[in-house]
Amino acid sequence: MPDSSETAQIAEQYIINKEPYYRNVADEIDMYQAAYDARMPVMLKGPTGCGKSRFVEHMAWKLKKPLITVACNEDMTASDLVGRFLLDINGTKWQDGPLTVAARIGAICYLDEVVEARQDTTVVIHPLTDHRRVLPLEKKGELVEAHPDFQIVISYNPGYQSLMKDLKQSTKQRFAALDFDYPESGIEAEIIAHEAGTDAATADKLVQVAQRSRNLKGHGLDEGISTRLLVYAAQLINKGINPSDACKMALVRPLTDDPDMRDTLDAAVATYF
Ligand SMILES: Nc1ncnc2c1ncn2[C@@H]1O[C@H](COP(=O)(O)OP(=O)(O)OP(=O)(O)O)[C@@H](O)[C@H]1O
Ligand SMILES: [Mg+2]
Incomplete structure (x- = not known):
């Protein structure tokens, strides 16, 4: 497990220093800010290219929190998010996945296009998105307690959902949602x-x-x-x-x-x- 100076060093890599331009469309900045203050998981819903990613980048900059983005796809496994043992010359070495890194350093973890991931992958975020705020690393036998600043944000394009590709209710109902659309x-x-x-x-x-x-x-x-x-x-x-x-x-x-x-x-x- 990384010590606190190491954690700070990793966090620094994910800090956004220059303001990403974002034009607010309604009161989404205040709404998100309130959700972040409560460390509430947030889902951004809306069509492609309407400003969801830009909004998260802007908010991470505004809140001065590191941002870790993961582009989800159907081949993604729970290990891709959480981490895995790698072989090196000295034997095996654990490597944290992006979700684990985010939980340790107190980042905003943005899971882009989360419906693309299989449901057995998506469930690994469950213990992080309720009152427990923990991430069990089963293969490693470690229970990571999320840093107090950690938050999960997911994006979701309601237009493309099919019966096969939808989030389970038990996943959906762990998030507050903000609707995005092409602006006026x-x-x-x-x-x-x-x-x-x-x-x-x-x-x-x-x-x-x-x-x-x-x-x-x-x-x-x-x-x-x-x-x-x-x-x-x-x-x-x-x-x-x-x-x-x-x-x-x-x-x-x-x-x-x-x-x-x-x-x-x-x-x-x-x-x-
Ligand atoms: N409200 C906004 N303020 C500033 N730029 C915006 C805004 N909305 C859209 N844009 C512009 O549109 C581009 C696409 O937005 P963005 O990448 O955030 O879309 P997205 O909703 O994340 O799409 P996708 O679902 O395909 O990932 C941005 O690079 C930016 O130039
Ligand atoms: Mg995007």
Whole structure:
């Protein structure tokens, strides 16, 4: 087990020193702050590219807490989160996984796309997310008590859930949840202008194209154009790419392979650019 100076050194690596730009959309900053004060596990729900990761980075910076992010996938095992014995020349050596490191150093542990993980993997977070705040390392025979600053945050895209890929109620009901969505047009344009350094008029038009696509969700599109893609389009425009080509490359082509849908979206782009 690492001593306290070692712990501080590890924590330092995960501290965010420069403010990540985050434009609040409603009262999510205060709500999260209150949840953090209670060390309550938090779930961020919302579509891809709407600002969930950026929000956590911003909050970790604001709270001056280390942030450890884990991208979850279906091949991930409990050992990938908790840790495992590794073989080296001197025999076997225990290596903490990211969840264990976060619990020891008092980090915010962000499990991104947690539904992707299998349910038998997800349950390892249970003892950390209720009053116990412990993590049993069964293979090592150690019970890690979470540092007082430790908190778990998970992200979740409700759009993609299927019966096979959903969180168990016993997992869901360990979290308070904040809903995220693409921001209202004025705010979204402000974000794009800030992120890509484009003018307000271009940002406005990009948002209008995105809104057209979002109306097609469920009518041929699985998901509308995200804020992330709008930032890409604005960045291409800023590099001197013709706006209509930039929109095709950053907004339309990534979204769909269906020729009719592409025509529909290209036409929407043509109305504005
Ligand atoms: N409220 C916001 N403030 C600042 N930037 C934002 C905001 N919302 C979206 N963005 C921009 O959109 C990009 C994508 O956001 P982010 O990576 O946080 O999405 P996400 O919700 O985590 O998506 P995914 O579910 O795919 O991981 C950011 O890099 C940032 O440029
Ligand atoms: Mg993310």
